[in-house]
Amino acid sequence: MDKKTYYINVGTGEVLEDKGALNFEFEISATEEEIDKLQELFEETDNSSQGSYATSWLPWKVYYSNEANQEYDYYLTEVYRTLHKLGSEQTKRHIESMNILENGV
Numbered sequence: 001m002d003k004k005t006y007y008i009n010v011g012t013g014e015v016l017e018d019k020g021a022l023n024f025e026f027e028i029s030a031t032e033e034e035i036d037k038l039q040e041l042f043e044e045t046d047n048s049s050q051g052s053y054a055t056s057w058l059p060w061k062v063y064y065s066n067e068a069n070q071e072y073d074y075y076l077t078e079v080y081r082t083l084h085k086l087g088s089e090q091t092k093r094h095i096e097s098m099n100i101l102e103n104g105v
Contacts, residue, residue, distance in 0.1 A: 001031040008083060013042035026094070028086040038082050045075040077101065 007016045007024035015035055016024065030038070048071040077100060084095045095101065 001033060003029045003031055003034075005029055006035060008038075010079060010083075013039075013046060015039060015042075026083050026091045027088045028083060028091060029088070030086045034082075034086060038079070038086075041075055041079045041082060045072060045079060048072040048075055 004017065005019075006028050007019050007021070008014070008026040008028060009016075009024050010026070014024075015038060019027075080095055080098070080100055084092055084101060087095065
């Protein structure tokens, strides 16, 4: 399969082909199959975030004792790991500078 350039906004979970369509954060090159997997990760991140907010107001809850928070963090990390793998050099450098992936990758 041929790879195409996509523009990603992690906050909104958007994957676009038009660079001018919105303020994007990352540029990647991916096949349709890779984009499908990325969109699934965005959906899982969104689904798990709904559960993490339900108990986030409890002051005695420790963030990581909440399973939904752990699940959200896992999927969000997988999103960034995928973006790093598929990203342009600028995208890779930016994600590495965030220090969110183990061993910088």
